[in-house]
Amino acid sequence: MKLFSSLDSDALHARVQSFLRAAIVDPARTPEGFDVIAVDLARHQAAHIPAVARLARARGIDLATATRAAEVPAVPCDVFRLTRVATHPVEDDVAVFRTSGTSQGREARGEHALRTTATYELGARLWAERLLWPDTTRLRAIVLASPLAEQPDSSLGFMLDRFATLLGGGSFHLRSGALDAAGVAAATAAARDADEPALVLATSFALVHLLDAQSGLDLRLPPGSRVMQTGGFKGRSREVAPDELRAAVSAAFAVPEVQVIGEYGMTELSSQLYETTLAAALGKWPANEARHGVYAAPPWVRVTAVDPITLAALPDGEIGIARLVDLANVDSAVAIQTADRVRVLQGATGNHAIELLGRAPGAPPRGCSIAVDDMLGPP
Amino acid sequence: MERAVALGARLADRDDPLGKEARRDLVLTSGLSREGVELALTEHLESAISSDDMASLLAAVKTAPRCHVILAANVGTAALRAIALALAASSEVTIRPSRRDPGLAPILARELGIAVAGELTAAPGDALHVYGSDATIAEVRAAAAPGVIVTGHGTGLGVAVISAGVDLREAARALAADVIPFDQRGCLSPRVAVVEGDADRAAAFAAALDAALRDLGEVVPRGGLDEATRAAIALYGAAIDAVGERFAGPQHVVGLDPAPRALQLPPPARVVHVVPARAVDAARLLGPWARFITTVGSAGAGALLDAALALAPEARPAALGRMQRPALDGPVDRRGLGK
Numbered sequence: 001m002k003l004f005s006s007l008d009s010d011a012l013h014a015r016v017q018s019f020l021r022a023a024i025v026d027p028a029r030t031p032e033g034f035d036v037i038a039v040d041l042a043r044h045q046a047a048h049i050p051a052v053a054r055l056a057r058a059r060g061i062d063l064a065t066a067t068r069a070a071e072v073p074a075v076p077c078d079v080f081r082l083t084r085v086a087t088h089p090v091e092d093d094v095a096v097f098r099t100s101g102t103s104q105g106r107e108a109r110g111e112h113a114l115r116t117t118a119t120y121e122l123g124a125r126l127w128a129e130r131l132l133w134p135d136t137t138r139l140r141a142i143v144l145a146s147p148l149a150e151q152p153d154s155s156l157g158f159m160l161d162r163f164a165t166l167l168g169g170g171s172f173h174l175r176s177g178a179l180d181a182a183g184v185a186a187a188t189a190a191a192r193d194a195d196e197p198a199l200v201l202a203t204s205f206a207l208v209h210l211l212d213a214q215s216g217l218d219l220r221l222p223p224g225s226r227v228m229q230t231g232g233f234k235g236r237s238r239e240v241a242p243d244e245l246r247a248a249v250s251a252a253f254a255v256p257e258v259q260v261i262g263e264y265g266m267t268e269l270s271s272q273l274y275e276t277t278l279a280a281a282l283g284k285w286p287a288n289e290a291r292h293g294v295y296a297a298p299p300w301v302r303v304t305a306v307d308p309i310t311l312a313a314l315p316d317g318e319i320g321i322a323r324l325v326d327l328a329n330v331d332s333a334v335a336i337q338t339a340d341r342v343r344v345l346q347g348a349t350g351n352h353a354i355e356l357l358g359r360a361p362g363a364p365p366r367g368c369s370i371a372v373d374d375m376l377g378p379p
Numbered sequence: 380m381e382r383a384v385a386l387g388a389r390l391a392d393r394d395d396p397l398g399k400e401a402r403r404d405l406v407l408t409s410g411l412s413r414e415g416v417e418l419a420l421t422e423h424l425e426s427a428i429s430s431d432d433m434a435s436l437l438a439a440v441k442t443a444p445r446c447h448v449i450l451a452a453n454v455g456t457a458a459l460r461a462i463a464l465a466l467a468a469s470s471e472v473t474i475r476p477s478r479r480d481p482g483l484a485p486i487l488a489r490e491l492g493i494a495v496a497g498e499l500t501a502a503p504g505d506a507l508h509v510y511g512s513d514a515t516i517a518e519v520r521a522a523a524a525p526g527v528i529v530t531g532h533g534t535g536l537g538v539a540v541i542s543a544g545v546d547l548r549e550a551a552r553a554l555a556a557d558v559i560p561f562d563q564r565g566c567l568s569p570r571v572a573v574v575e576g577d578a579d580r581a582a583a584f585a586a587a588l589d590a591a592l593r594d595l596g597e598v599v600p601r602g603g604l605d606e607a608t609r610a611a612i613a614l615y616g617a618a619i620d621a622v623g624e625r626f627a628g629p630q631h632v633v634g635l636d637p638a639p640r641a642l643q644l645p646p647p648a649r650v651v652h653v654v655p656a657r658a659v660d661a662a663r664l665l666g667p668w669a670r671f672i673t674t675v676g677s678a679g680a681g682a683l684l685d686a687a688l689a690l691a692p693e694a695r696p697a698a699l700g701r702m703q704r705p706a707l708d709g710p711v712d713r714r715g716l717g718k
Contacts, residue, residue: 051622055617055621059620076617078643082618082621082636082643083622108667308610308614309609309613310613321614368451368457368510368532368533368534368535
């Protein structure tokens with residue numbers, strides 16, 4: 001393995017950040033091509049991360065001669081659990097994001113280590129400005145998640161903290177794992193009193209807890225308010241179908257359903273995908289591409305559906321599992337292989353969008369041998 | 380209950396009309412190859428019981444006026460032990476076999492005169508045995524009428540420990556004999572092999588296991604794989620390509636992680652995850668899995684095995700090669716019986 005140089009990493013971060021700033025304005029006018037950066041990132045990563053180098057060897061890929069992002073070997077999400085996927089030494093970590101807590105303990109959680117959060121923050125802000133608040137930043141952040149101090153290793157917590165800061169502070173209503181429904185009601189009342197729209201940032205399970213607890217609470221928000229929801233339930237609340245949850249959230253907060261926006265993200269990525277219904281309603285996204293269940297990727301993320309058995313790329317429109325190339329993953333793995341079933345849609349804006357069809361089912365239980373999902377449930 | 384065991388002997392006999400019927404049924408419903416069905420019936424079906432085991436079994440069972448059994452799409456032969464336990468608990472037994480994969484349940488019910496029902500109605504005081512995932516058991520428990528004594532028999536996995544100093548090829552052959560039955564779908568099936576020592580020793584064991592599974596796979600081919608299982612194998616293989624070495628045979632995969640931070644659970648389709656470890660690593664690697672471990676198979680003895688058994692004290696200890704042949708001394712899965 002090559003000796004890690006922070007200068008090499010810094011230079012790549014600078015190139016990626018330039019790409020992000022240009023691509024958000026016009027994806028066709030970036031200082032250099034997506035593929036060029038993706039391949040350079042992969043070379044940097046293979047030089048310092050044994051797992052990436054091994055994967056390239058196993059696939060027979062010579063990154064020295066590769067020219068397309070599609071050639072970069074995709075690192076399965078599980079690998080972040082099994083080994084360190086970082087170009088830099090542990091002592092250079094400024095943040096380590098871990099996959100959500102399960103009964104498996106800290107060592108069994110996936111880790112995404114960052115030596116700088118600058119590129120992550122830039123990408124998160126630019127895409128949120130496009131799809132979460134393309135019209136105004138005069139929004140009160142009401143966060144149904146724990147404050148960052150309580151969950152310093154959560155990438156979602158980090159992102160929500162930064163969003164709240166960007167919007168002027170915000171209030172957090174999950175403390176020590178308990179939802180403060182009265183606090184949420186007080187925050188919505190304050191928004192109503194000030195006639196200032198709010199952005200509710202919430203995990204799906206926190207919304208379910210709020211809805212279960214809301215009897216007698218007035219959660220209505222002023223016009224222009226919106227809700228961003230993310231994540232699954234993972235045994236932390238009853239499961240609610242997406243349509244049902246969206247309708248209930250819409251009713252509780254008095255927010256039109258198009259203004260309830262789903263987010264798709266994961267610890268192993270540095271970028272997020274969002275539903276575009278809000279942006280479309282505001283005339284800032286093609287209306288014919290906006291519907292719930294379809295998540296738009298920023299121009300620095302390329303999504304490919306791959307065959308779940310051969311892991312070979314499928315043509316756009318076919319259903320497969322998602323392989324994401326995320327240029328903001330500078331010091332980890334630029335290409336990630338998920339188990340999420342998707343159909344990839346090519347939008348008029350040039351962005352990739354995915355229709356999320358759930359997680360690829362594991363091997364169907366045909367015996368009493370335990371399945372992976374059974375082991376990830378609550379203790 | 381003795382009748383159930385005697386029936387086991389007839390089912391194991393390929394020349395007995397019942398044995399022929401069982402083979403015909405299991406080939407159609409179990410997903411195992413013809414040879415896999417033969418192996419399951421002749422080598423892994425309970426067809427005898429010692430007096431000591433009988434005493435243990437009776438001690439493990441609480442009697443009830445009626446005993447109801449919800450069977451999962453379990454390994455094909457598992458219904459026999461489930462029914463034997465139910466008969467030990469009550470003379471009035473009703474079963475609900477899995478619709479998807481009833482296994483031997485229909486034959487056993489018919490021959491033993493046991494009632495089969497689409498829905499079970501358990502009354503207060505009745506025993507209700509549920510075989511299935513933890514989620515299914517929880518659902519049944521929640522829905523059961525007050526006073527019904529619900530016993531869950533959940534899913535689990537086997538872990539193999541290869542101690543320092545043992546012959547690796549011999550241990551690999553023994554472990555392969557535990558992996559092949561039921562195509563690794565049983566809750567006693569080993570999914571992970573922990574090799575005491577360093578990465579080189581684990582690699583040597585992985586290579587030996589690959590060879591042993593290749594040899595046995597030619598005699599007992601794996602049953603067909605559905606797409607979801609093939610996909611799970613593909614993703615497991617890709618992860619192993621990144622962290623270690625994959626030994627992929629025509630009917631099996633051995634994945635070696637030479638420097639494990641955590642364990643990876645491979646799909647149950649003759650896929651074995653091999654890691655090196657020392658006793659001090661046991662808590663980190665096996666600790667998070669301890670509550671799911673139903674059996675610990677071992678070759679040799681040593682500190683790592685002691686540590687593994689201490690982490691999973693309710694797991695059945697077994698010698699490698701015997702993990703899939705538990706005595707008929709009570710439920711296969713002993714977890715929670717002490718509570």
